[in-house]
Amino acid sequence: MDIDSVQPKIIELTEYENKSFQRNEIPYSDGVELYKKYKTQVDIEFPTYLTREHWKLKARGWVGYIPVTPELHLKINPKVPIQNLFGMLKYAYNLKGFRFLEGLMDCESLEEFYNNLAHVLADKVLERCRKGLYRTYLLKTQQLSYVRGRLDIQQVIQKPWNVKLKCDYEEHTADIKENQILAWTLYIIGRSSLCSERVSPTVRKAYHALQGLVSLQPCSAEDCIARQYNRLNPDYELLHNLCRFFLENSSPSHQRGNYKTLPFLVDMAHLYELFVAKWLQKNTPQGYFFKQQHSIEISHNRHFSIDILLCDAATGKTIAILDTKYKSPELAGYTDIHQMISYANTTKCKEAFLIYPKDLTQLLDIKSDQIRVRSLTFSLNDNLDRAGQTFLKNLFS
Incomplete structure (x- = not known):
């Protein structure tokens, strides 16, 4: 799991506020890259006579972190107080009621907010690994040199020369979607470039604790919704709600070649819609x-x-x-x-x-x-x- 060591130049915006930059503050090729890939999130005017040879940028209702290129990153701060951003998230992603999350209310920046939430997830994954990952039985079919489970008699009759036996059996495994969601989310967080030196080791430790038991499979925010929980895995509901937040706002939207840093972008309109609806329901x-x-x-x-x-x-x-x-x-x-x-x-x-x-x-x-x-x-x-x-x-x- 790679975490970029490049120290890029970071320019800051606040959502819905216009900001100007000198022509030499943003390389022209980086401006083209920003326009091509993130014009939905950021309005951009190139330096011309009409802009007095300045760059003009305006974030359009998105907050977060955009790695435009390895050399240039864009940070978009919310107009909403960070404490209220977290309050919206608690309702929108069904996190309200978990007391250990209350400490996050003291965050003063978006990076701190992201890091604290990532640390909570990684810490909870490690706690679950110590207790043992949730497992279930999955039906598997394999060609084996010995009988396991139910033997396919029809194949034995049709191909008596085949020394491998086709068997259907159930395997008790942790390599299931419930755990694959955790592994993929930690992988995405590790590639975000937003983890601090304090949080990165915990995220890596949690990710490696799952390796060998859980395969790395791409998961989406939709995979976290409406999952079934029972007396053996009630704590997974919180884990998956946290994963949903990261996957909904961190998943790569472009082919980025060998550049491995991923954007973290919160669609504030979507978050506001979720928050208002959930608050009213409660x-x-x-x-x-x-x-x-x-x-x-x-x-x-x-x-x-x-x-x-x-x-x-x-x-x-x-x-x-x-x-x-x-x-x-x-x-x-x-x-x-x-x-x-x-x-x-x-x-x-x-x-x-x-x-x-x-x-x-x-x-x-x-x-x-x-x-x-x-x-x-x-x-x-x-x-x-x-x-x-x-x-x-x-x-x-």
Whole structure:
């Protein structure tokens, strides 16, 4: 597991803030590389007469670390306080309630946040290795020189000259998806270049503790979702929730040749959507319930997904539709308004809300064909639970 020793130049941005750099601060070829591979995450203007020969960069709702080239890395800081970033993560990835994670609330930087979370995962993996990895029986079929399990009699009759016997048997093994997720995540973390000298040895130790027992198989964030747990592996739920966070935000999105450092990028819009939905589900007022990512088919092979539905618990009827918008415009966009009207018409609902992390300069409250569309704020700058209660008060007022 390689951890880069190159000391690159690091330039810093803050999400949604414009920043200028002198022409000689960013090599032109590195700018091209950044534009080609990360134009979705970062707006970039090349030095021209119009930019006064400066580079112009603006992060578009992503935070994290981009290794543009071995010589140039880009660090994008969140506008949200680090403590609230972790608070969002606890809800979004079902980590709330684990007391040992509370110490992470004192993080003051994104690197410290990443390192502490990586250390928790590695430490918990080592703890599980000491107790013994979760194992299960897997059905295997092999050509053996001896009988094991069930012998394939048909093959013996058809090929009596074959000294190898085809056997079906069950093997009690730790090389299963539950453990492969852990190994792959530690491998990805080790290649991130974000691990400090304090954390790297623990990550390596945990990774090597799995080697020999677990094969290194590529895993995705989706592999961590809706897994089955029993009395033998209840602690794996936390491990897989942590793995999901790293895999969702660290997986390589490009072929990078021999360059082994991987990007770590958090899509703040996605995190905000997950956080708001999970917070509402855990703090639902009596008599109601919330649905997350409700899919509606509008025609054959065409459908759309609504972030959140507010429903009446007694009747199941949809009372309001809610859609999160992780941006801070002065006023709601026409496209977003029309989208909500379309959603409301499809669900036969009269109330629609656009949810922002910050108050709009011009609050939205309009009616269109009996459908009322309003803006609400679920702030990320205050205590999150207090902000949530304020949001609920305004929602039901």
